[in-house]
Amino acid sequence: xxxRLLDPLTSAQLLTxxxxxxxxxxxGLDKVLDFKGNLAWLQGxxxxxxxxxxxxxMLAVITLTECAAGVLAAVGTVQIALxxxxxxxxxxxxxxxxxxxxxxxxxxxxxxxxxxxGLVPYFILAVGAIILLGR
Numbered sequence: 001x002x003x004r005l006l007d008p009l010t011s012a013q014l015l016t017x018x019x020x021x022x023x024x025x026x027x028g029l030d031k032v033l034d035f036k037g038n039l040a041w042l043q044g045x046x047x048x049x050x051x052x053x054x055x056x057x058m059l060a061v062i063t064l065t066e067c068a069a070g071v072l073a074a075v076g077t078v079q080i081a082l083x084x085x086x087x088x089x090x091x092x093x094x095x096x097x098x099x100x101x102x103x104x105x106x107x108x109x110x111x112x113x114x115x116x117x118g119l120v121p122y123f124i125l126a127v128g129a130i131i132l133l134g135r
């Protein structure tokens with residue numbers, strides 16, 4: 001088993017799934033634990049955008065997809081370590097990329113161009129994970 005885990009492809013898959021799990025579980029849980037605080041901040045953030053009336057449902061969708069992506073990536077990390085299967089982690093990476101597209105869309109509509117640009121490295125990571133885990 002250790003030989004398989006030290007294989008470059010397997011270790012890259014494992015570590016990529018783990019970083020997505022950490023990223024999305026932390027972000028999703030932060031939104032769950034402080035939904036009201038996040039909602040208040042986002043209402044101000046989107047006050048002058050076409051999305052101003054949709055902040056609550058948008059936050060709910062983002063929170064749900066972040067938590068789901070994080071859980072899938074975490075379960076996928078364990079699955080890679082135990083069996084080498086990447087199917088669940090791949091689903092987590094795909095949901096991560098979709099979540100980042102939604103966040104990017106919102107940031108662009110809110111005219112927070114720096115915030116949108118800050119999402120691009122995470123998106124590249126998620127797309128790289130999709131390619132890596134799909135092998």
